[in-house]
Amino acid sequence: MNRTIPLDPTKTGKHAMDLEAALRRQVVGQDEAIEQIVRVHQTHMTGLCSSGRPIGTFLFLGPTGSGKTRIVEATAQALLDNPKAVVKIDCAEFQHSHEIAKLIGSPPGYLGHRETHALLSQDTLNQHYTEKIKISLVLFDEIEKASDALWNLLLGILDKATLTLGDNRKVDFSRAMIFMTGNLGAAEMSSLVTPGIGFPVPSCSSPREDAKTSARLSRTCVAAARRKFTPEFINRLDKIVVFKSLGAAELRRIIDIELEMVRARIQTASHGKPFEMEFADSARERLLRDGTDVTYGARHLKRAIERLLVQPISNLMATGQIRQGDCILVTADENSTVLTFARDAEASQWELARQAA
Numbered sequence: 001m002n003r004t005i006p007l008d009p010t011k012t013g014k015h016a017m018d019l020e021a022a023l024r025r026q027v028v029g030q031d032e033a034i035e036q037i038v039r040v041h042q043t044h045m046t047g048l049c050s051s052g053r054p055i056g057t058f059l060f061l062g063p064t065g066s067g068k069t070r071i072v073e074a075t076a077q078a079l080l081d082n083p084k085a086v087v088k089i090d091c092a093e094f095q096h097s098h099e100i101a102k103l104i105g106s107p108p109g110y111l112g113h114r115e116t117h118a119l120l121s122q123d124t125l126n127q128h129y130t131e132k133i134k135i136s137l138v139l140f141d142e143i144e145k146a147s148d149a150l151w152n153l154l155l156g157i158l159d160k161a162t163l164t165l166g167d168n169r170k171v172d173f174s175r176a177m178i179f180m181t182g183n184l185g186a187a188e189m190s191s192l193v194t195p196g197i198g199f200p201v202p203s204c205s206s207p208r209e210d211a212k213t214s215a216r217l218s219r220t221c222v223a224a225a226r227r228k229f230t231p232e233f234i235n236r237l238d239k240i241v242v243f244k245s246l247g248a249a250e251l252r253r254i255i256d257i258e259l260e261m262v263r264a265r266i267q268t269a270s271h272g273k274p275f276e277m278e279f280a281d282s283a284r285e286r287l288l289r290d291g292t293d294v295t296y297g298a299r300h301l302k303r304a305i306e307r308l309l310v311q312p313i314s315n316l317m318a319t320g321q322i323r324q325g326d327c328i329l330v331t332a333d334e335n336s337t338v339l340t341f342a343r344d345a346e347a348s349q350w351e352l353a354r355q356a357a
Contacts, residue, residue, distance in 0.1 A: 016042040022078035026257060027071045029250040033060065033241045037075055040177065040238065044135070054161050054173045055135065057236065059143070060181045061221040062243030065292070065299035068181040072139050075177070076128075079135060085128035087138045089119065091146035100149045105166035120163055122171050136176040143180040144228055151233055158236035184228055185221030185242075218242040246298055254298055255284050258305055266313070275326040277313075283339055286332035308339050316341060 012020070020038045027034060040056035043049050060068040073083040094100060105118035118124075125136040140146070140154070157163050161173040221242045226234060234240075246254070259279055267274050291304030309330070316322045327344040 012038065013042055013045065015045050019075075019078050023071065023074050026074040026077065027067055028253045028257070029246055030067050030071060030241075030243050033058075033067075033071055033243065036239045036241055037071070037177075041079075052161055052174065054158065054176045054178050057158050057178045057238045058180065059225065059237050059240045060179060060243060061184050061225060061240065063245055064183060066243040066246055067298070068243055069139070069141065072137060072179050072181075076137050079133050080128050080130055080137075082128065085137065087120070087124055087136060089138070089140045091140055091142050091144075091150065094146045094150045097147050097149035099147070100153060101166065103150075103153070104163065118165050120171060121165065122169075125171065125173070125176060134175055136173075138173070138176050138178045140178070140180045142182060144182045144184050151229065155232060155236060158233075182225070185217075185224035188220045188224065214244065217245075246292075251288055251292055251298060251301075252284065254301065255287055258301060259284075262305065262309060265310075270317075270324075275322055275324060275328060277328045277330060278344075280329065280331040282332040282334070283330045286339060290337075312339065312341060 016038050019041055020034060023034045023037065036058065037056070040049075044055045049055055060071070062068060072086055076085040077083040089103070094103070103119050105121075120138075125138070126134075128136065140150075143151075153163070157173050157178065161176070163171040163173065165171060222240055225240060263277060266277065287301070287304055287308060290308060291301035292298050293300070313322075313328075316328075322328060322343075329342045329344055331340045331342070332338075333340060
């Protein structure tokens with residue numbers, strides 16, 4: 001008689017499922033990156049992370065505007081309820097070896113030692129802890145721009161989860177997820193695919209051709225990283241994830257996410273006097289044309305939304321043209337460079353009648 005009970009190791013726990021759902025609501029088209037973050041988080045929650053190492057160490061590569069920084073902020077939002085709960089290091093500020101003192105502080109005896117405060121202190125790492133989650137998210141943005149001194153500093157963090165400051169204090173990174181982003185290989189990626197918004201793979205290609213192209217793009221970026229960094233550095237990473245270029249379908253989903261965020265801002269700013277907004281397809285297309293391009297992907301989308309949507313709405317609110325219960329229709333004329341706003345009269349009359357009743 002068979003007494004064994006089959007188990008399913010592909011199932012995930014509730015915390016991991018909640019994290020995955022939250023990331024998928026905010027990040028579009030980057031399934032591999034989401035899966036890696038969720039996997040590492042679940043391993044940490046079960047207490048099975050390697051002792052003496054960070055929770056996870058990732059190198060995110062890919063073209064500008066594909067969501068590398070966004071996914072880190074989304075992780076902070078999901079875990080710590082604050083998208084800004086990230087210790088962010090702009091590596092462009094550390095292109096010279098002597099600038100490392102800003103990260104670890106000057107050693108005793110150096111001029112200005114007492115006035116120098118290390119950016120990577122233990123207090124900095126722990127500042128975003130919550131009662132339920134004690135995790136630090138550290139982002140080294142555009143890692144390829146940093147000097148060799150920063151890469152060497154990272155070797156100890158990635159391997160032993162320890163950083164020694166200038167005054168010999170130790171900083172523990174064993175509760176940290178460490179993310180590094182870079183654009184290595186992005187130029188080569190653009191030459192491998194047909195140009196389009198965010199370098200998308202041609203829509204006419206078959207799924208098999210798409211898979212082959214994606215594999216070639218990944219190999220290109222990983223090869224560029226191996227040329228840039230030492231084997232010691234690469235071998236200390238848990239995962240190198242190459243972010244996919246965003247096609248038209250992904251960008252339309254991003255537009256919907258960003259517009260929902262604008263709706264949430266309106267609800268907060270309307271001080272108990274909310275109004276609704278409906279966006280026509282023409283308005284979405286206008287924002288796409290102004291906020292995305294081949295070189296920068298979706299990087300300028302927020303800027304386009306602020307300029308074309310948020311600022312005009314603030315003018316309408318400040319001048320009393322929008323009232324509680326209004327439904328504002330947002331459209332765009334094909335020959336115009338701005339969005340058009342109009343009040344739905346029927347919706348407004350319905351709200352007035354409801355209030356009177």
